Amino acid sequence: MTQARLMDGTATARRIVEETARKAAGVTERTGTAPCLATVLVGEDPASVTYVRMKQNRCREAGIESRHVALPASTSTEELVGTLRELSADPGVHGILLQHPVGDHVDERAAFEAIAPEKDVDGVTFASFATMSFGLPGFVSCTPGGIMRLLDEYGVDPAGKRAVVVGRSAILGKPAGMLLLARDATVTYCHSRTRDLSAAVREADIVVAAVGRPRLIRGQDIKPGAVVVDAGYNAGNVGDVDFDSAVERAALITPVPGGVGPMTIATLLEQTVTAAARQLGV
Ligand SMILES: Nc1nc(=O)c2c([nH]1)NC[C@@H]1CN(c3ccc(C(=O)N[C@@H](CCC(=O)O)C(=O)O)cc3)C=[N+]21
Numbered sequence: 303m304t305q306a307r308l309m310d311g312t313a314t315a316r317r318i319v320e321e322t323a324r325k326a327a328g329v330t331e332r333t334g335t336a337p338c339l340a341t342v343l344v345g346e347d348p349a350s351v352t353y354v355r356m357k358q359n360r361c362r363e364a365g366i367e368s369r370h371v372a373l374p375a376s377t378s379t380e381e382l383v384g385t386l387r388e389l390s391a392d393p394g395v396h397g398i399l400l401q402h403p404v405g406d407h408v409d410e411r412a413a414f415e416a417i418a419p420e421k422d423v424d425g426v427t428f429a430s431f432a433t434m435s436f437g438l439p440g441f442v443s444c445t446p447g448g449i450m451r452l453l454d455e456y457g458v459d460p461a462g463k464r465a466v467v468v469g470r471s472a473i474l475g476k477p478a479g480m481l482l483l484a485r486d487a488t489v490t491y492c493h494s495r496t497r498d499l500s501a502a503v504r505e506a507d508i509v510v511a512a513v514g515r516p517r518l519i520r521g522q523d524i525k526p527g528a529v530v531v532d533a534g535y536n537a538g539n540v541g542d543v544d545f546d547s548a549v550e551r552a553a554l555i556t557p558v559p560g561g562v563g564p565m566t567i568a569t570l571l572e573q574t575v576t577a578a579a580r581q582l583g584v
Pocket residue numbers: 352353356399400401402403424426444445473535539558559560561562563564565566567
């Protein structure tokens with residue numbers, strides 16, 4: 303068996319960001335206002351700080367302004383909701399990203415729901431989940447949206463295929479399965495209560511690993527010729543897939559880093575410019 307072909311998220315994301323930068327410049331030229339993304343971070347978790355900084359850097363490269371709101375770890379649900387409502391009402395802000403996680407004492411769902419749907423460029427609100435589930439136009443969760451774009455880029459049509467999503471989180475596993483379902487895949491969700499995960503994964507034509515368990519999915523569980531998408535983000539840039547063994551069985555596989563991560567950010571930028579264009583009437 304030959305080794306899998308890599309799905310290059312870095313190169314694909316770079317093309318998307320370049321295209322997004324052209325669109326952002328168009329919006330700025332026609333309206334005199336640059337697209338603006340507000341990033342909200344609760345606490346100082348080093349990984350979250352790094353991710354938010356990467357998002358801001360990509361924004362700058364694409365001609366998107368970013369406005370950062372750093373809140374202390376002690377922030378209450380009410381305070382966070384208040385901040386997000388203000389940003390939702392602020393005409394100078396076109397997109398809002400509340401970095402997950404927000405801390406156990408905060409009601410993250412209540413916070414997400416304080417984001418105006420038209421500014422939900424991270425695709426975390428119930429409104430966005432509904433449109434994703436029905437395959438209707440709207441903002442998609444950034445990592446799942448980035449995954450679908452990468453599959454398209456590499457000619458993978460989910461229709462009729464067995465897709466197994468490992469993980470069911472609100473902004474990753476669950477919407478990833480919904481987007482695959484909307485594209486006519488036969489979707490199975492696996493999670494911490496699944497019996498015989500290996501048996502389920504072995505049935506998959508498309509595997510999306512999104513649990514945050516380093517190297518949980520091994521090559522021996524991959525059906526030969528399957529498409530393997532590693533959406534796990536764990537400390538030290540280790541994915542949820544054991545790449546070295548999986549690459550021997552898969553037909554296509556995403557590396558970590560350089561796979562799903564850059565696509566997540568590219569999707570966020572693209573949706574921010576779309577939101578700005580709509581709000582500015584172009
Ligand atoms: N509301 C919310 N939306 C998110 O989309 C969101 C979030 N919260 N919380 C955390 C996760 C994680 N996440 C990543 C984004 C980019 C990379 C990424 O680009 N990683 C690089 C490597 C980064 C490095 O070199 O350190 C890569 O995979 O090539 C990784 C992880 C977005 N998330």
